[in-house]
Amino acid sequence: MAAPHPNQVAFREGVEYLFHSWTALKLAVDGQWGGHDSDEKQAWFIDTIVDYFSQNGKKVDTFDLEDILIQIMNDEFSIMLEDQSEQHIAKILEQLFLECTHGKYDLVQTLKQDSQKVSGALKNSQSQKKAKQEGDDEEEDSSDDNDDDSDDDGEGDMDVEMGESSSSASAPVRKEPIIDEDGFETVVKKGRRR
Template identity: 75%
Template sequence: MATHHPNQIAFKEGVQYLFHSWTALKLAVDGEWGGHDSVAKRDWFIETIVDYFSEHGKDVDTFDLEDILIQVMNDEFSIMLEDKSEQHIAKVLEQLFLECTHGRYELVQTLKQDSQKISGAVKGSKSQKNGDDEDDDSSDDDGEHEDGETEDMDVEMGESSSSAGPRREKPEPIIDEDGFETVVKKGKRR
């Protein structure tokens, strides 16, 4: 294509910032809910929305836009948006388009700052959790902020070891003469 107008460039940047900070989409991409190509799907999603606005201009139908957001999130990332975030995203997109067509880029800057705060907070929490800035791929093994990860962290931090000492091997089950396992409460055994 030919050279893009600064308003078009600013609009696309704003959409990128908005989509990078949209919680549902961010979780889907970080968790690879759309598969290993989740980042590429997000980028395609951004292009689709920019193209939609290029085609429809100021005649964008809000409900149609919300339906596109819902459908892509469902089809590409298997997410059912129950938080109504598509309504907020659609309103911001419309406002962003309107401002950019008038050569005003304040919202783009606000979205950029919000996106940087979110990505900075995520990077900060990852480096705190890992203890250093090792390879980002190593944090994938920890799970994606699931409940199991917290339990693992507690064990690593020594919560269970302070009361029980080193981990014990799981004892062999006690089977009675009829072939049934005898259940022993954990709190009573020492």
């Protein structure tokens, strides 16, 4: 079996970079909206688009391509694209295919840089969240160590809250009257209190 042509390799890389930076798809995969195999579904999605272009070549129908993007996002990730990003993605895919067939890889490099920016921003955001969580945990630990009296106060508050909830639970609950189909109120006999 012959190795794939460099243009095909470049096109596939471009599609991967594009799909990894497509916000709607990225959210779906990161959030596992397509289930625990969302990563595999994304890889299959990329394969499907690459195959579509290899079968149709330059005769790709833009509306057909947009429909495929919408349908896969809906069927596999339960996303209704309301931002019309499928139009943007379809245009880039067509431009990418056209450039790659002519041996031009500038767009592939641009998509690679965009994908790296998105990944870098996500990693930075996650590390900031983690640092904040660790900082919050340290503050909680230090406040627990420094304030022994606050624990006693907290338990007292808990007792008061428990007392309030138990007294409200024992309060009689007034039931709504039962009205029959003729509009008369049904009298329910009360049981003895113990």
